[in-house]
Amino acid sequence: MRLATWNVNSIRSRIDRVAAWLERSDTDVLAIQETKARDDQFPHARFTELGYEVAHHGLNQWNGVAIVSRVGLDDVSVGFPDVPGFGDPAAPEARAIGATCGGVRVWSLYVPNGRTLDDPHMAYKLDWLQVLRTQTAAWRSAEPGLPLALCGDFNVAPQDDDVWDMAAFEGSTHVSEPERAAFRAFLDDGLVDVVRPHAPGPGVYTYWDYQQLRFPKKQGMRIDFVLATPALADRVVGAAIDREERKGKGASDHAPVVVEIDGADVATGSIETIEETA
DNA sequence: ATGGTCGGTGGCCGA
Numbered sequence: 001m002r003l004a005t006w007n008v009n010s011i012r013s014r015i016d017r018v019a020a021w022l023e024r025s026d027t028d029v030l031a032i033q034e035t036k037a038r039d040d041q042f043p044h045a046r047f048t049e050l051g052y053e054v055a056h057h058g059l060n061q062w063n064g065v066a067i068v069s070r071v072g073l074d075d076v077s078v079g080f081p082d083v084p085g086f087g088d089p090a091a092p093e094a095r096a097i098g099a100t101c102g103g104v105r106v107w108s109l110y111v112p113n114g115r116t117l118d119d120p121h122m123a124y125k126l127d128w129l130q131v132l133r134t135q136t137a138a139w140r141s142a143e144p145g146l147p148l149a150l151c152g153d154f155n156v157a158p159q160d161d162d163v164w165d166m167a168a169f170e171g172s173t174h175v176s177e178p179e180r181a182a183f184r185a186f187l188d189d190g191l192v193d194v195v196r197p198h199a200p201g202p203g204v205y206t207y208w209d210y211q212q213l214r215f216p217k218k219q220g221m222r223i224d225f226v227l228a229t230p231a232l233a234d235r236v237v238g239a240a241i242d243r244e245e246r247k248g249k250g251a252s253d254h255a256p257v258v259v260e261i262d263g264a265d266v267a268t269g270s271i272e273t274i275e276e277t278a
Numbered sequence: 279a280t281g282g283t284c285g286g287t288g289g290c291c292g293a
Contacts, residue, residue: 009293010285034293036286061286113293155293209293210283253284253293 001071001102001261003029005151005226007110007207007254011035011066014252015043021245021256022050028071029101030256031108031151035064042066057097064094065110065152071102080135084127086112087120095128104232104261105139109152114173122173125155129182137189140229147232150191153207153224153254156183161201162222174221192233194226194259199241206241207254215246226259235261 004027008014011032022030035042035058042056042064053073058064067073077098085092095110111129114122132150140146156179157163169175187193205220214220228236238260246255 013285034285062292115292211281211293213282 001029001104002027002258003031003101003104003106003149003151003226003261004256004258005031005033005108005153005224006256007033007153007224007252009034009036009252009254011037011042011064014250015046017245017250017252019046019050021242022047022052022068025242025256025258027256027258029067029069029104029106031106032066032068033064033108033110033153035066036061037064055097055099057094059092059094062093063110065097065108067097067099067101067106067108069099069101069106072100074100080107080132081138082131082135084124084131086124096132103147105146105148107148107150107152109150109154111153111155113155114176114179117171117173117176122178126178126182129154129185133182133185133189136186136191140189145231146229147235148229149232149259150186150227151225151257154183155223156180157221157223158183159201159222161203162205164203164205164219164221168219174223186227190230191227192230194228194233194236195239195241195257198239204241205243205255206257208246210253224254224257226257228259232261237262 037058044054047054047068051070052068054068055076056066057078079096098107112125114125157174160166205222206224208215208220240258242256
């Protein structure tokens with residue numbers, strides 16, 4: 001099974017590219033972030049025409065997450081228990097959706113951007129990650145051995161190698177110790193970054209800002225991840241970041257991140273293809 | 279040339 005995660009930065013402006021990529025990459029399950037659409041605006045038909053079932057959670061023009069799958073899509077969860085909203089009173093935001101696809105519990109997650117270290121959005125981000133950690137532990141406790149994948153844009157660069165120049169991030173979000181600690185907590189709990197071993201740094205990123213020619217200058221950040229429970233991580237036979245998809249006009253500022261599970265395609269050589277794009 | 283972008287929206291905000 002081929003599982004991918006991709007912050008598409010508006011599904012409506014990107015639908016042709018996303019549909020083409022789904023077919024080209026032979027992806028079975030795609031976790032999408034930043035659809036920037038309400039449910040009634042989401043292009044469901046474009047996915048169903050390609051044989052995918054769709055679960056989308058979008059409240060307005062901001063955020064928005066989805067899972068599309070051609071290997072089943074069951075037990076959809078919109079958000080997770082106690083998911084924080086922003087502000088007082090807390091306004092709900094569409095940043096998490098879960099579904100069981102091909103026997104894997106998949107979450108599509110769009111972690112809040114902290115904006116600046118002293119912005120209220122930073123506390124919101126840390127709180128959001130803490131609650132997600134607590135819920136993830138509860139899911140695993142309720143179902144030991146559960147094959148679970150937390151997929152999405154974490155808006156955290158966990159290691160110095162995950163940005164092009166640490167000096168450029170002095171005093172910035174994404175690399176601060178509290179954010180990195182919040183990310184590390186998932187690994188401390190036993191989740192595994194299943195992409196990094198197949199796409200090691202330095203210089204390997206998932207996101208490049210549109211501004212200041214960051215992509216041609218190879219100045220990106222690794223902030224999109226697939227974190228898997230050990231039982232699932234053991235079944236991962238390949239992974240890649242498809243930076244080709246960041247090229248050209250009409251690209252998202254994030255590249256798709258792909259994970260091959262179970263190795264059913266090893267005999268056909270598809271894994272070589274996936275590794276080449278890393 | 280020391281800056282260079284997008285998307286959704288509605289006349290700026292968010293990333």
